[in-house]
Amino acid sequence: MIPVAEALARVLALVAPVGVERVPLRAARGRVLAEPVAARLTQPPFAASAMDGYAIREADHETGRVLAVIGEAAAGRGFAGSIGTGEAVRIFTGAPVPPGGERVVLQEDVERAGDRITLGPRLEEGRNIRAAGQDFAVGDVVTAPRRIGPRDIALMAAMNLPELDVRRRPVVAFLSTGDELVMPGETPGPDQIVASNGLALAAMAEAEGAEARVLPIARDSEASLRFCLSLADDADLIVTIGGASVGDHDLVGRVLVDMGMAQAFWKIAMRPGKPLMAGRLAGQAVLGLPGNPVSSIVCAQLFMLPMIRAMLGLPDPGPSPRRAVLAEAVAANGPRTHYMRACLQPGEGMPAIRPMARQDSALLSILAEADALLIRPSGDGPRAAGEVVEYLPF
Ligand SMILES: Nc1nc2c(c(=O)[nH]1)N[C@H]1C(S)=C(S)[C@@H](COP(=O)(O)OP(=O)(O)OC[C@H]3O[C@@H](n4cnc5c(N)ncnc54)[C@H](O)[C@@H]3O)O[C@H]1N2
Numbered sequence: 001m002i003p004v005a006e007a008l009a010r011v012l013a014l015v016a017p018v019g020v021e022r023v024p025l026r027a028a029r030g031r032v033l034a035e036p037v038a039a040r041l042t043q044p045p046f047a048a049s050a051m052d053g054y055a056i057r058e059a060d061h062e063t064g065r066v067l068a069v070i071g072e073a074a075a076g077r078g079f080a081g082s083i084g085t086g087e088a089v090r091i092f093t094g095a096p097v098p099p100g101g102e103r104v105v106l107q108e109d110v111e112r113a114g115d116r117i118t119l120g121p122r123l124e125e126g127r128n129i130r131a132a133g134q135d136f137a138v139g140d141v142v143t144a145p146r147r148i149g150p151r152d153i154a155l156m157a158a159m160n161l162p163e164l165d166v167r168r169r170p171v172v173a174f175l176s177t178g179d180e181l182v183m184p185g186e187t188p189g190p191d192q193i194v195a196s197n198g199l200a201l202a203a204m205a206e207a208e209g210a211e212a213r214v215l216p217i218a219r220d221s222e223a224s225l226r227f228c229l230s231l232a233d234d235a236d237l238i239v240t241i242g243g244a245s246v247g248d249h250d251l252v253g254r255v256l257v258d259m260g261m262a263q264a265f266w267k268i269a270m271r272p273g274k275p276l277m278a279g280r281l282a283g284q285a286v287l288g289l290p291g292n293p294v295s296s297i298v299c300a301q302l303f304m305l306p307m308i309r310a311m312l313g314l315p316d317p318g319p320s321p322r323r324a325v326l327a328e329a330v331a332a333n334g335p336r337t338h339y340m341r342a343c344l345q346p347g348e349g350m351p352a353i354r355p356m357a358r359q360d361s362a363l364l365s366i367l368a369e370a371d372a373l374l375i376r377p378s379g380d381g382p383r384a385a386g387e388v389v390e391y392l393p394f
């Protein structure tokens with residue numbers, strides 16, 4: 001049994017960043033920008049009015065001053081001339097400020113009569129002009145790698161970058177194994193249950209930016225496992241579920257090794273998830289998850305998601321523990337790092353965390369109720385309520 005940190009290092013060593021593809025900006029949300037990009041434009045491209053009002057010269061900014069309105073500047077349609085002393089140009093938000101315009105007085109602050117305005121008693125201090133390039137200038141860089149969110153899309157749209165080079169989605173194939181399993185919607189036989197993990201893991205992978213393939217369930221036979229694995233030969237990562245332990249019907253590791261997998265490890269000092277296995281089969285990474293539903297999902301959180309992040313070229317792909325205060329005392333932990341299903345409550349400064357009463361690795365109802373994994377380091381002594389601990393949010 002190797003420690004969790006060692007297992008994480010070994011699974012990360014099995015993967016590398018995948019290739020790059022070009023996508024339209026509209027399809028870029030959630031993708032990972034592969035290379036830095038530079039603005040093709042300056043924003044704003046010209047000094048622009050920030051308000052609806054009148055562009056004037058600085059010297060005319062005085063209560064009671066009467067100015068001649070000589071034209072209009074609208075957003076998208078500027079004023080061709082320039083502004084002299086004693087003159088004003090009617091201007092709207094977003095319009096280019098004509099030469100000579102040194103400030104924009106709000107329309108609320110002037111009296112207009114025909115082609116004249118009189119500056120009122122209360123004048124604003126602000127100039128209400130956005131300088132050219134005050135947001136960004138041509139050549140300004142958006143750094144990579146970065147996961148592209150809606151705000152990045154707005155920035156890169158303004159930079160006039162209609163297409164982006166992003167990491168392609170790593171393909172992750174999921175293979176549930178076991179004679180006892182049927183697909184959701186099928187009627188299980190007397191000794192059977194519905195396979196639950198594969199769909200959950202596929203959803204986790206997709207949420208992280210992968211393309212998930214759910215393979216047909218493999219039976220507990222060598223032929224069935226080999227056939228189903230052959231359906232995954234275009235995957236970057238093959239994730240098997242179940243059949244990882246020591247039972248007579250736990251064939252997955254053996255079949256994979258027979259097929260040529262170089263095993264990176266089998267069994268880790270982790271609870272749940274002891275029989276976790278990983279390796280490399282030709283060009284593909286393999287992660288063998290235990291079958292217990294909670295074990296598979298916790299292991300996926302700790303190992304599969306970091307592998308996907310590493311394939312997307314993201315830095316620091318490992319899980320990022322946070323700190324919380326124990327809401328109740330916990331007993332001493334055994335030799336395996338225990339990831340306890342737990343609930344968070346708001347607290348002062350740090351949240352409070354309370355482990356669920358039942359921790360059996362088959363309990364999906366408890367897992368769905370939990371919103372965090374409380375991390376109990378291997379060999380950690382008993383801890384009192386109020387002590388600071390680490391957790392991983394779901
Ligand atoms: N003698 C020992 N027995 C077991 C050990 C051990 O060290 N010595 N380890 C236990 C631990 S810990 C775990 S975890 C499980 C993992 O076993 P496997 O990976 O071989 O998983 P299975 O035996 O195939 O299944 C375990 C359990 O999970 C159910 N299952 C499997 N796949 C799915 C699925 N896709 N969806 C829902 N449920 C699934 C399966 O029916 C079993 O109930 O081994 C312990 N045993």
Ligand code: MOO
Pocket residue numbers: 270271272273274275290292295361
């Ligand atoms: O490690 Mo098993 O995953 O405890 O149930």
